[in-house]
Amino acid sequence: MKNIDHRTVSSFGNEWSIFDQSKMLDVESHKIFNEYFGIFPWSLLPKNPEGFDMGCGSGRWARLVSPRVEHLHCIDPSSAIEVARRNLSNLHNISFHKSAAGEVLLPQSSQDFGYSLGVLHHVPDTEKAIRSCVDLLKPGAPLLLYLYYNFDNRSFSYRAIWKVSDIFRRVIYRLPSRIKHIVTDIIAATVYFPLAKLSHILDRTGFNISNIPLSYYRNHTFYTMRTDSRDRFGTPLEKRFTKLQIKEMMKRSGLKDIHFSNSAPFWCVVGTKL
Numbered sequence: 001m002k003n004i005d006h007r008t009v010s011s012f013g014n015e016w017s018i019f020d021q022s023k024m025l026d027v028e029s030h031k032i033f034n035e036y037f038g039i040f041p042w043s044l045l046p047k048n049p050e051g052f053d054m055g056c057g058s059g060r061w062a063r064l065v066s067p068r069v070e071h072l073h074c075i076d077p078s079s080a081i082e083v084a085r086r087n088l089s090n091l092h093n094i095s096f097h098k099s100a101a102g103e104v105l106l107p108q109s110s111q112d113f114g115y116s117l118g119v120l121h122h123v124p125d126t127e128k129a130i131r132s133c134v135d136l137l138k139p140g141a142p143l144l145l146y147l148y149y150n151f152d153n154r155s156f157s158y159r160a161i162w163k164v165s166d167i168f169r170r171v172i173y174r175l176p177s178r179i180k181h182i183v184t185d186i187i188a189a190t191v192y193f194p195l196a197k198l199s200h201i202l203d204r205t206g207f208n209i210s211n212i213p214l215s216y217y218r219n220h221t222f223y224t225m226r227t228d229s230r231d232r233f234g235t236p237l238e239k240r241f242t243k244l245q246i247k248e249m250m251k252r253s254g255l256k257d258i259h260f261s262n263s264a265p266f267w268c269v270v271g272t273k274l
Contacts, residue, residue: 003129004077004100007236008122013078014177015234016058019227020083024060028221033064036117039261039270040144042068049112051141054101054133055119059084065115066091073097073111075104102132111136115144117268118231121239131253137273143255149266150240155211162213165233172233180234188229192217196225216264243267 021029045051048070053062056074062084066072071093074084077100085096097104101116101123114137120129126147133143151159172183192214199215209215217225232238241249243260246267250258255271 002100003102003123003125003132005122005124005237009078009100011173011235012057012122013080015227015230016078016080016083018181019223019230020058020087021060021227022087023223025221025223028224029060029064032220032224033061035263035265036061036146036268037115037144038263039259039268040115041142041270041272044140044142044272045069046112051111051113051115052104052106052133052136054104054114054116054129056081056084057119059087061115061117062088062094063091066094069093069113071095073104073106075099075101101129104132104136106136108135109138111141112138113142113144117144117146118148120145121148121241122235122237124237126239126241127249127253130249130255134254134273139273142270142272144268144270145246145250146265146268147246148238148240150242150245152242152244153266158211158213166238169233169235169238173236181230184230184233185226187233188222188226192225192229193222196220241267 050071051069052073052075053065054075056062056076057080059074062072062074073095074081075097076084077098081096081098088094101120114133116133120126123129137143151162172180175183195212195214196217199209199212200218203209203218246269247258250269250271254274256274258269258271261268
């Protein structure tokens with residue numbers, strides 16, 4: 001049985017066709033890239049490395065990874081793979097695969113690195129998908145993951161706010177695509193933007209903003225807020241994990257030397273194959 005949720009695959013195909021990241025400022029692209037890849041062990045990669053981007057979406061990560069490596073495989077089961085193909089047409093060391101984790105036609109133990117950011121919490125069996133990624137890696141190769149956290153490092157009130165917001169998600173994702181797009185844009189304008197700007201002001205005055213929801217966006221553009229609002233409230237399937245749960249899944253999947261980022265977004269984590 002395929003380890004995908006077809007509603008979610010369709011939803012993300014639609015999302016990345018709208019938010020293809022072409023309007024994102026280059027300086028913000030690099031800023032976000034460094035937030036996610038800050039813990040990635042580039043020094044462990046061999047000369048002329050070959051690796052994969054599992055769930056590449058529009059290709060926003062691949063655009064910045066590709067110049068650093070010999071070859072990159074962009075993998076996505078949705079129509080977003082065509083968006084990535086278009087966005088990355090000027091890069092000639094990328095192969096495109098319309099496939100899900102566990103179905104990629106690459107030899108096992110063949111890849112020097114891999115990453116999957118914001119993807120594997122949207123599949124029915126996250127641990128199985130992690131194992132599928134690990135199977136593609138050579139021994140000692142690193143795998144970088146970003147999985148939605150379960151607010152295990154947040155206060156009770158913060159977690160309560162999320163539970164309320166998740167009720168809205170369960171309604172919004174069922175809306176027709178056009179209406180869903182309008183609603184998530186409204187959320188970006190009326191929730192994300194005000195809280196981000198409030199956090200920005202308070203942060204500059206020295207106030208502790210760690211428990212203000214959406215404070216992560218205080219230094220990001222409205223385009224990123226719109227993208228992430230659509231991502232957050234438009235998806236049919238969303239799973240969340242504690243730091244311990246992620247660590248245990250990675251260990252059971254054959255990874256060692258597991259290291260978590262200490263800064264947002266949570267949880268970014270890297271491990272190497274046994």
